[in-house]
Amino acid sequence: MSEYNLTLPAMGESIAEATIIRWLKEEGDSIKKEDLLVEIATDKVNSEISSPVNGILKKKLFSPNEVAKVGSFIAILETEENLSFDDLPIEKNKKRFYSPLVRTIAKKEGISFYELETIEGTGEKGRITKKDILKYIRIKKNNIPNRIIDINNDKNEEEIIEMDRMRKITAEHMMRSKNISAHVTSFVEADVTNIVKWRDKIKETFQKNTGEKLTLMSVFVECVVKAIKDFPMINISVNGTSIIKKRNIHIGLATALPNGNLIVPVIKNADSYNLVGLIKIINDLIKRAKSNQLKPEETQGGTYTISNIGSFGNFFGTPIIHQPQVAIMAIGFIQKKLSIIETPKGDLIGIRHKIYLSHSYDHRVIDGVLGGCFVKKVALYLEKFNCNITTQN
Numbered sequence: 001m002s003e004y005n006l007t008l009p010a011m012g013e014s015i016a017e018a019t020i021i022r023w024l025k026e027e028g029d030s031i032k033k034e035d036l037l038v039e040i041a042t043d044k045v046n047s048e049i050s051s052p053v054n055g056i057l058k059k060k061l062f063s064p065n066e067v068a069k070v071g072s073f074i075a076i077l078e079t080e081e082n083l084s085f086d087d088l089p090i091e092k093n094k095k096r097f098y099s100p101l102v103r104t105i106a107k108k109e110g111i112s113f114y115e116l117e118t119i120e121g122t123g124e125k126g127r128i129t130k131k132d133i134l135k136y137i138r139i140k141k142n143n144i145p146n147r148i149i150d151i152n153n154d155k156n157e158e159e160i161i162e163m164d165r166m167r168k169i170t171a172e173h174m175m176r177s178k179n180i181s182a183h184v185t186s187f188v189e190a191d192v193t194n195i196v197k198w199r200d201k202i203k204e205t206f207q208k209n210t211g212e213k214l215t216l217m218s219v220f221v222e223c224v225v226k227a228i229k230d231f232p233m234i235n236i237s238v239n240g241t242s243i244i245k246k247r248n249i250h251i252g253l254a255t256a257l258p259n260g261n262l263i264v265p266v267i268k269n270a271d272s273y274n275l276v277g278l279i280k281i282i283n284d285l286i287k288r289a290k291s292n293q294l295k296p297e298e299t300q301g302g303t304y305t306i307s308n309i310g311s312f313g314n315f316f317g318t319p320i321i322h323q324p325q326v327a328i329m330a331i332g333f334i335q336k337k338l339s340i341i342e343t344p345k346g347d348l349i350g351i352r353h354k355i356y357l358s359h360s361y362d363h364r365v366i367d368g369v370l371g372g373c374f375v376k377k378v379a380l381y382l383e384k385f386n387c388n389i390t391t392q393n
Helices: 089-093 100-109 113-118 130-142 165-180 193-210 217-230 275-290 368-383
Strands: 002-007 017-023 036-042 045-050 055-060 067-069 073-079 183-191 236-239 242-245 251-256 304-307 327-331 335-343 346-362
Touching: 036 073, 100 130, 183 368, 193 275, 193 346, 217 251, 217 275, 217 304, 217 327, 217 368, 251 275, 327 368, 346 368
Parallel strands: 251 304, 304 327
Antiparallel strands: 002 073, 017 036, 017 067, 036 045, 055 073, 183 346, 236 242, 327 346, 335 346
């Protein structure tokens, strides 16, 4: 039998590594082509890798919670299929010449052509010498991955809990955002009585006719999209001293997962959907986010983010910007309040459904006028929502 080195494949633009979550086969197990071998995670999204050959799982090269680079070998398979080192498709994309000696050493040590492309060469025109590849192998073998260490407190007064992978990623993103952006938050109160009554009136019929749950997030997204069209300089990012204005509107939805972690699926081209379309795609994204079925690309490319903090009873907050975006809005809890209602016949006091909108923005590029006017515009669109709007496709 010959050996086949299973490579961690490329999984989308800007994804350079993945964490091994769990192995679905054990060493010594027989496997068939397309059998699922391992579950991996790439920046909050989990996926699975299948076997490209029939054979046996000979050796796992990574343990759960260890991080592997794209293109590196993660397992060794034994197969009766004739696979030569030169048959690997990655070779067709090689960028430089490799001597027979270097190729022989690479084959013996299980180094793919993808890895060879990453090794710094000291030979002519950057070619890899025998000394270069042996140095790389020595460093690679001595690089022992960090592992989780349990720490027991003698007095049992404390419990040490190691952050899981997603919490570490979230922590890094939040700290990076605070270090990059000058955060400012503006607050506006909106009267959403008309929206609440509209939903209460048609939600049962809507679900019966469409099979979809009528949530208010679709209305919030629609109003945010309208406001972005009015204030397109909210829909930007920053690169050094350059402002990058986005032509497309991709709305991220900060979603709490059952385990308490956070993920942000993205509605691509959110301005291309009507209200019913938004309801369907939002329900689908959130459902798959909570069941860990999102694809990596479905959490990338957002240009503006909405966080529904009202879903856990909060009225307002100061959300942290999701880089490289420059603004984020938190939707608060809808509450009944005694309010003064202005009418042509004078002021009245009545019970209204009110909500706070919290808008955090990057003061490097968004001043108070723009940041404040934008969130006020969202509130006005909410208050002027058309209660006669159709919910038919």
